[in-house]
Amino acid sequence: MPSSVMPTSMRSGGQPSPAAVSTIGLRKSYGDKTVLDGVDLRIPAGSVFALLGPNGAGKTTAVKILSTLITADGGQAQVAGHDIATSPDGVRAAIGVTGQFSAVDGLITGEENMLLMADLHHLPKGEGRRVTAELLERFDLTEAATKPASTYSGGMKRRLDIAMTLVGNPRIIFLDEPTTGLDPRSRHNMWQIIRELVSDGVTVFLTTQYLEEADELADRIAVLNDGRIAAEGTAEELKRLIPGGHVRLRFTDPTAYQSAATALRETSRDDEALSLTIPSDGSQRELRSILDRLDASGIEADELTVHTPDLDDVFFALTGPTTLPNQPNQPKENVR
Missing domain, CATH: 3.30.70 (Alpha-Beta Plaits)
Structure with missing residues (x-):
């Protein structure tokens, strides 16, 4: 089986599309544990990239490095044209990050959470209120805006979390397992939000525990295992790696x-x-x-x-049958 599939994303005319995120030989260890062991990535602007892997594979570590929250031990990376080591402020100005755990403050209202983010981005008061109102309406949170965020459902908190991320108008957004713990309806609503972001030209770097989610959303998918990229390509390219159809x-x-x-x-x-x-x-x-x-x-x-073969089969083949992320049960056969 080939170890990877990495066709270049091309513009019309055969020119490579610009990379929103690129890494060469990215490495990170914690003590004797190597988490990232020479990771190479190239993510075209205006696309959805999904990073899959078993728990502890290093997905969150990769997001933290690329968003300048922690430093790499080796390798190079650029985000929005800025080197993460020499121009971290440039990276931070261009990105938004939504982590596994909500950054929403439950003690204040949704509107106050948004205005706080506007202040952190140094927006003038008038502009901050305008952006807050627009985003609350976009994410269907206007009616709940004056209620404490602690009263929000899981899906509402996730929508507020992403709305807060968008206050600074980032062109690249890191979503670290954004739908974990959401019910199916809230998950599908989140998928629609992600599609709308990309239609506006935003690049989305997504880590997920749901293979269906990657299959549904991602232009390209990489499987991270034992600190290395085991395979990369479109969902269809990855499925063709696996025999058995x-x-x-x-x-x-x-x-x-x-x-x-x-x-x-x-x-x-x-x-x-x-x-x-x-x-x-x-x-x-x-x-x-x-x-x-x-x-x-x-x-x-x-x-x-x-x-x-589906992404379940790909994941089994690349990482072993005991490490498959949580999945809704789905039939693999289409009866015609």
Whole structure:
């Protein structure tokens, strides 16, 4: 299996798109524990990048280094064109960070939390109030603005957290597991917020424990394991690293089953279940080829299912089956 897939994101005309975040050989250790061991990344501007990995893999450490909260032991990194070691103030001026744990102060209202952030960004009073009002409306928090933040639901606190992050109009946002602990509806609302941010040209660096989330949102995904990038690419590129895709045909008529087994090559038979399994990448071209061969022989299957490797399979293969993050249960087969 290839160790990584790293095609360059290109603009029209074949020129590489500008990098919002780039690292070369990034390293960090805590005592004898190596957390990051030579991490190379290139994240195009205006995209969503997802960093996956088991608990303790170093995802949060990477975010803390790139947001200048801690220093790296080695390697180089640039964020928004600024070197994190020599120009940390330039990095901080360009980014926003939402950590695993909410930065919301529950003792004051949502509006007061926003105005506090405006003061920290040295916005004039009038501009601070204007930005606060706009963001509270954008994140559907206007009605709750004068209530103590301690009374907010988990989803509301997360929305307020990101609204506070946006007060300084950052062009790059680090979201460290932003939907952990949220119910499915709140998680989907957060996904929509992230999509809107990117549509405005913001770059989002996302760490997540939910593989479905990375599959849904990310333009590119990297899997971090044992301090190294085990694989990187689009979700589809990563899925193609993993063998095991197949089409399964089921029949109720034994004669049709036998005829299909003769017409189709490279099949695995289950005579008891009257089913055939054909290796396939699930592409439209391969499906058409299988169906055309059945049609040419006058055979009709009673059920066709397609299995393609998903990010669960990628994660299992790259990090081991005992370290899969928490996932909602989802079927891997599409019945057609």
